[in-house]
Amino acid sequence: MIENDIFKALADPTRRAIFEKLANGRLNASALRDGMDISQPAMSQHLAVLCQAHLVRQERQGRFVNYEVDPDGLAHIAGWLAKYRAYWPARIDALKTLLKDMDQ
Amino acid sequence: MIENDIFKALADPTRRAIFEKLANGRLNASALRDGMDISQPAMSQHLAVLCQAHLVRQERQGRFVNYEVDPDGLAHIAGWLAKYRAYWPARIDALKTLLKDMDQ
DNA sequence: GCAATACATAAGTGTGTGCTTATGTATTGC
DNA sequence: GCAATACATAAGCACACACTTATGTATTGC
Numbered sequence: 001m002i003e004n005d006i007f008k009a010l011a012d013p014t015r016r017a018i019f020e021k022l023a024n025g026r027l028n029a030s031a032l033r034d035g036m037d038i039s040q041p042a043m044s045q046h047l048a049v050l051c052q053a054h055l056v057r058q059e060r061q062g063r064f065v066n067y068e069v070d071p072d073g074l075a076h077i078a079g080w081l082a083k084y085r086a087y088w089p090a091r092i093d094a095l096k097t098l099l100k101d102m103d104q
Numbered sequence: 105m106i107e108n109d110i111f112k113a114l115a116d117p118t119r120r121a122i123f124e125k126l127a128n129g130r131l132n133a134s135a136l137r138d139g140m141d142i143s144q145p146a147m148s149q150h151l152a153v154l155c156q157a158h159l160v161r162q163e164r165q166g167r168f169v170n171y172e173v174d175p176d177g178l179a180h181i182a183g184w185l186a187k188y189r190a191y192w193p194a195r196i197d198a199l200k201t202l203l204k205d206m207d208q
Numbered sequence: 209g210c211a212a213t214a215c216a217t218a219a220g221t222g223t224g225t226g227c228t229t230a231t232g233t234a235t236t237g238c
Numbered sequence: 239g240c241a242a243t244a245c246a247t248a249a250g251c252a253c254a255c256a257c258t259t260a261t262g263t264a265t266t267g268c
Contacts, residue, residue: 004117011115012256013108023188029215042257044216063214063265071191078192081182084127087175088182116226133245146227148246167235167244210268217262225254232247238240 002054003080006073009053014038015046019055019069026068028061106158107184110177113157118142119150123159123173130172132165 009015014036021032033043047067050056055073059066113119118140125136137147151171154160159177163170 001117003120004115007111007114007120008255010111011108013105014256016107016111020187023191030213039258040215041217041259045256048216060215060264065215069188069191074185074188074191077181077185081178081185083124084173084178087127087173087178112225118226134243143228144245145229145247149226152246164234164245169245211266212268213264213266215262215264218260219258220260221256221258223255223257226252228249228251230248230250232245234243234245236241236243238242 002076005049005053006055006076009049009055009073012046012049014042015050018043018046019050022056022067022069026066028064028066030064032067106180109153109157110159110180113153113159113177116150116153118146119154122147122150123154126160126171126173130170132168132170134168136171 010019017036018032021027029040029043029047032047033040036043038046047056047058050067051058051070053073054070054076056067057070057072059068114123121140122136125131133144133147133151136151137144140147142150151160151162154171155162155174157177158174158180160171161174161176163172
């Protein structure tokens with residue numbers, strides 16, 4: 001079940017940090033490690049988990065493997081969230097502010 | 105960190121099932137167990153995790169404790185998701201619906 | 209071909225997680 | 239008060255998870 005893979009992948013703070021980095025642009029595995037205090041195998045394993053959850057996708061470029069955000073996983077979360085839109089109105093004001101802030 | 109609690113809470117399929125049940129209306133712990141093949145303590149523990157993540161909130165009513173979806177947790181996920189809006193266009197169809205729902 | 213670089217995989221280890229059984233606490237109705 | 243009901247907490251256990259070190263695989267430049 002993809003939903004399970006997604007939430008399990010995001011349950012780890014290190015993986016969320018990796019994902020956040022990739023949200024600023026594609027990077028290879030080594031570049032991702034910069035300033036992260038994480039071993040090379042650990043990074044490789046985390047990226048594998050993110051890939052399996054379709055949160056990240058890879059593309060080999062010669063000796064390097066570039067990673068980037070896969071919209072597929074995000075869309076799945078959005079879809080999951082949409083199921084509970086009945087409960088959003090109670091917080092819609094905060095969300096609208098948040099979305100407006102994101103726009104700037 | 106609340107974000108961590110939220111994703112960890114949702115990383116378990118049983119807890120997502122409980123959450124889904126509560127999305128259809130408030131229920132007490134016993135009613136939640138119906139048709140779920142889960143022990144009473146297990147249910148209690150799952151509910152505690154969901155409460156700590158602000159995905160669910162409780163309200164004692166005499167001998168019963170009613171549980172219901174807490175919009176707070178959902179709003180947090182929506183906020184997290186909003187950070188990656190740049191990657192949504194690739195899936196614009198599903199997401200336009202989502203944003204429109206948010207606006208209402 | 210061969211050394212160097214970039215990354216993946218294997219195997220082992222400590223810790224966290226979800227379950228169980230047993231027991232504790234709170235509220236109700238008599 | 240006391241039995242019954244509804245739920246929470248404690249303790250223990252099997253398993254999953256995130257890490258480590260060691261090794262394997264792929265690509266580059268000479």
